[in-house]
Amino acid sequence: xxxxxxxxxxxxxxxxxxxxxxxxxxxxxxxxxxxxxxxxxxxxxxxxxxxxxxxxxxxxxxxxxxxxxxxxxxxxxxxxxxxxxxxxxxxxxxxxxxxxxxxxxxxxxxxxxxxxxxxxxxxxxxxxxxxxxxxxxxxxxxxxxxxxxxxxxxxxxxxxxxxxxxxxxxxxxxxxxxxxxxxxxxxxxxxxxxxxxxxxxxxxxxxxxxxxxxxxxxxxxxxxxxxxxxxxxxxxxxxxxxxxxxxxxxxxxxxxxxxxxxxxxxxxxxxxxxxxxxxxxxxxxxxxxxxxxxxxxxxxxxxxxxxxxxxxxxxxxxxxxxxxxxxxxxxxxxxxxxxxxxxxxxxxxxxxxxxxxxxxxxxxxxxxxxxxxxxxxxxxxxxxxxxxxxxxxxxxxxxxxxxxxxxxxxxxxxxxxxxxxxxxxxxxxxxxxxxxxxxxxxxxxxxxxxxxxxxxxxxxxxxxxxxxxxxxxxxxxxxxxxxxxxxxxxxxxxxxxxxxxxxxxxxxxxxxxxxxxxxxxxxxxxxxxxxxxxxxxxxxxxxxxxxxxxxxxxxxxxxxxxxxxxx
Numbered sequence: 001x002x003x004x005x006x007x008x009x010x011x012x013x014x015x016x017x018x019x020x021x022x023x024x025x026x027x028x029x030x031x032x033x034x035x036x037x038x039x040x041x042x043x044x045x046x047x048x049x050x051x052x053x054x055x056x057x058x059x060x061x062x063x064x065x066x067x068x069x070x071x072x073x074x075x076x077x078x079x080x081x082x083x084x085x086x087x088x089x090x091x092x093x094x095x096x097x098x099x100x101x102x103x104x105x106x107x108x109x110x111x112x113x114x115x116x117x118x119x120x121x122x123x124x125x126x127x128x129x130x131x132x133x134x135x136x137x138x139x140x141x142x143x144x145x146x147x148x149x150x151x152x153x154x155x156x157x158x159x160x161x162x163x164x165x166x167x168x169x170x171x172x173x174x175x176x177x178x179x180x181x182x183x184x185x186x187x188x189x190x191x192x193x194x195x196x197x198x199x200x201x202x203x204x205x206x207x208x209x210x211x212x213x214x215x216x217x218x219x220x221x222x223x224x225x226x227x228x229x230x231x232x233x234x235x236x237x238x239x240x241x242x243x244x245x246x247x248x249x250x251x252x253x254x255x256x257x258x259x260x261x262x263x264x265x266x267x268x269x270x271x272x273x274x275x276x277x278x279x280x281x282x283x284x285x286x287x288x289x290x291x292x293x294x295x296x297x298x299x300x301x302x303x304x305x306x307x308x309x310x311x312x313x314x315x316x317x318x319x320x321x322x323x324x325x326x327x328x329x330x331x332x333x334x335x336x337x338x339x340x341x342x343x344x345x346x347x348x349x350x351x352x353x354x355x356x357x358x359x360x361x362x363x364x365x366x367x368x369x370x371x372x373x374x375x376x377x378x379x380x381x382x383x384x385x386x387x388x389x390x391x392x393x394x395x396x397x398x399x400x401x402x403x404x405x406x407x408x409x410x411x412x413x414x415x416x417x418x419x420x421x422x423x424x425x426x427x428x429x430x431x432x433x434x435x436x437x438x439x440x441x442x443x444x445x446x447x448x449x450x451x452x453x454x455x456x457x458x459x460x461x462x463x464x465x466x467x468x469x470x471x472x473x474x475x476x477x478x479x480x481x482x483x484x485x486x487x488x489x490x491x492x493x494x495x496x497x498x499x500x501x502x503x504x505x506x507x508x509x510x511x512x513x514x515x516x517x518x519x520x521x522x523x524x525x526x527x528x529x530x531x532x533x534x535x536x537x538x539x540x541x542x543x544x545x546x547x548x549x550x551x552x553x554x555x556x557x558x559x560x561x562x563x564x565x566x567x
Contacts, residue, residue, distance in 0.1 A: 003108045011099045015092035022088040026054045026081035033077055037068050058085035107175065111186060114174045118150065118188040125150055126415060127187050129178035129210050130200035131158040133386045133404035134226065134411075136165070138198070141274070141412040143169040152178040152187050179209040181217065189218050196222035196242075198411060204232040211241045224414060226407050228298050245410050247403035252302040255380070255399070257428075259285050259310055263435035268424055270442055271497075271524060272413050273450045279443075283398055285378050289351030292317060294336035294366045296324045299356040299382055299401065315345040319357075337365040342373060352378035356401070360388045367395050417453045419522040423498045426507055438495075438508070445493055445525050452527040454494075456534070458519045463537040469547070470517055476547065478521075479511035481536050483546045492532060494525025 030050040034042050045053075049067060056063050057078065070078065099105055125148035128135050139149050139162075151173040153159055159175045176183035178201065188194045197214040199207035207225045214223045224243040227233045233244050258265040262284050269280040291307055293300050296318040304327060307314055316331035318324055334341035336355070347353075353370050355363035363381050370377055381397040383389075392400055413421050427435065445451055460467040466476055478499075484490045499509040500520040506513070509521075523530065536542050545551045 004105070004112060007102075007105050007108060008099065011102070011105075012092070012095060015088075015095045018088045019085075019092055022081075022084045023051075023054055023058070026057075026077075026085065027051050029077045029081065030054070030074065033071075033074050035068060035071050035074055043068070054081065054085070057082060058089065111174065111176070114172055115186045117172050118186065118191060121148065121188065121191065121193055123148055124193050124195040125188065125191075126195055127152065127184070127189065127197045128200060129153070129184075129198065129207075130202070131155070131162070131173070132200065132202060134200045134408045136161075137405065137408035138200070138411055139171060140165070140167060141408065142415060143167045143171065145416050147416065150174075150187050152176055152183055154178070179206045179213075181213045184210065184213055185217070189214060189221075194218065194221055196224065196415065198415075199223075199225040200407070201226075204229050208232055208235055211236050212239060215239055215241065222415075224411055228403075243411075243414055245407050246302075247401075247406040248299040248302040250406050250410060251299070251401045252306040255285065255303065256306045256310070258283055258399070259287055261432045261435060263432050263439055264427060264430070267427065267435045267439050267442070270439070270450060271420060271424070271453060272409055275450050275452050275527070277450050279446075279448050279450055285398070286351040289313065290315070290346055290349050291352045291354065292336075292342070292345045292347065292350050292370075293354045293356060294363070295355070295357035295382070296321065296326060296331060297356070297358060299358075300324075300354070303354050303356060303380070315350075317341055317345055335362055335366075337362055337369055339369055339373065342366075342370055347373050350374070350377060352380070354380045354382075355397075356380070356382045358382075358384055360384050360391070364388075364391055364395055367397060417455055417522070419455050419498055419500070419520060420453055422500075422505070423507070423522055426498070426505060430507070441495055442524060445495065451524040452530065454523045454525075454530040456521045456523065456530070456537075458515060458517055458521070458537070460517055465540040465543040466515070466537050467517065468540060469543060470515075474547070476515050476543070477511065478509055478513045478515060480543070480546045481515070481533055482511070483536075485532060485536065485542050485545070488546055488549060492525065492529040494523045494529050494533075496521060496523055498522040 027047065027050040030045050030053065031047055034044055037043050053066060126142065128139060128149050128151045131139070131151050131153040135151065135153070139151065142149050146169070148169060149171055151159070151162060151171055153173070153175065154177045156175045159173045162171055162173045174183060174187055176186070178184060178199070184197070189197065197210065199210040201207055204227050207227060211223050211225045214221065222242045224245065225236055225241055226247070227236060227244050228246050228248055233246060236244050254265060257268070262282060266280070266282045273280060287310070290313040292315050293304055294317045296304070296316050300316065300318070304314060304316065316327055317334055317336040318326065318331050319333065319335045321331055321333060332341060332345050336342060347370055353366070355366040357363055360383060363383070367379055367381055379397040380399045380401065381392060381395065383392045383400050383402040386402070386404065442451060458466060466481070469476055478496055479491065482491050482494065482496070484492055496509050497507070498521070499506045499513065501516055502518070536546060
């Protein structure tokens with residue numbers, strides 16, 4: 001508000017002074033110039049009448065000469081006053097129109113409206129700093145789940161793009177530099193409903209500044225940052241950033257999981273992919289043999305380190321080693337798009353190739369050139385831009401590393417279903433047979449589609465039915481809330497993945513597990529079954545039927561004539 005007032009006063013100062021001066025001169029002239037009344041007696045107009053006349057004269061209303069007809073001298077002065085006031089008003093109106101079109105003034109108005117909207121928010125929301133490919137995917141995923149987001153980005157075109165997207169929820173957006181604390185505060189950093197800040201810009205230093213600002217001004221919120229520099233990651237971790245996501249290290253970890261336990265990697269892909277999409281196919285990277293890595297930048301280094309730990313034979317191809325550096329074993333200088341370079345790297349004996357440069361055209365060329373020489377390759381391709389989806393789909397790589405998609409997916413899991421993140425962390429310690437068994441169970445739930453993931457917290461205020469049963473000493477088992485109300489002998493189409501009860505964590509809890517108030521449960525299955533489960537937890541007669549098999553009559557008529565019993 002202060003900015004708007006300051007801009008108005010600064011731009012309108014001269015026009016307003018001009019108007020005041022013209023009015024003052026016009027009024028003073030009318031007061032000083034003598035006139036004649038109806039009887040021919042001389043008279044002088046009062047300041048009130050003079051101001052009244054100049055007011056309607058300047059606005060061209062034209063009530064006439066008052067209180068008496070003017071003399072020629074007065075009329076001459078009025079002519080001068082008319083032209084002076086018209087010029088003054090044109091100057092003032094022109095300045096107003098110019099002010100309304102001023103970018104700074106428009107931005108100040110937008111900031112004020114944005115800040116007002118944020119102040120009136122009454123539900124938890126997340127601040128997304130940066131609205132590139134990662135921000136767009138994350139905003140869509142969160143709004144689809146009914147979560148609220150606020151966007152801050154310094155690119156006005158990206159902010160305008162939000163209006164064109166078909167998002168489920170309205171997303172307030174501010175065109176500003178998120179590294180400045182002022183704009184983070186306007187976006188709701190200090191708001192009681194602010195649940196977290198997500199730094200997604202493509203500048204590590206900006207993300208670092210956002211993380212520091214967020215933790216200093218609101219230490220209690222969750223802060224998630226994107227970073228692709230180990231030095232920046234260490235700096236972020238030093239002051240308590242909750243989650244730091246490096247897309248290159250994350251993918252390298254995925255590759256390591258696929259090499260060691262393909263079943264666990266497939267399980268992770270099935271549970272974390274977008275709900276309703278086609279289930280990803282299993283991948284089996286070669287566990288031994290020779291690999292070629294095209295590009296030794298941040299991504300190439302991360303993959304090189306992981307493959308080295310698996311005792312793979314690796315040849316690196318890099319066009320600018322003076323910029324990226326090179327491994328101790330050395331490298332072959334070249335882009336990898338040339339047949340000679342790939343043959344020099346030993347493509348004939350290679351089992352896997354990584355096209356990992358920051359140029360999509362080069363990556364696609366590396367893959368096509370390599371396949372022209374041999375088609376017995378496991379292909380990993382780095383995709384830098386979402387607009388090239390069709391090209392990467394056509395090249396049919398075994399694994400595609402898209403940094404924005406990896407970051408968006410991981411953050412979506414952290415914010416939308418944090419228990420799933422914990423489940424995958426615990427599952428990493430399980431054997432391959434355990435993962436394959438669970439994959440078989442998940443496959444039986446859905447028709448080749450990614451299942452829905454749902455967290456349920458047994459809240460005493462919300463789930464009154466189970467609260468009453470447990471309160472009077474009753475026992476409710478996991479299988480009881482998973483029964484189908486239409487036939488209690490049939491279980492709903494879902495799997496209990498994780499139970500957190502007080503300080504204990506239980507993977508794939510047994511059906512006979514007794515539930516306690518405050519238990520957190522993670523399920524996967526068909527979306528519709530979770531609405532049924534919520535109804536069971538809230539509706540006492542339904543839960544009673546699940547526990548006893550007796551459907552007690554509830555209406556007067558049914559109580560009079562009896563109900564049905566089901567065992």
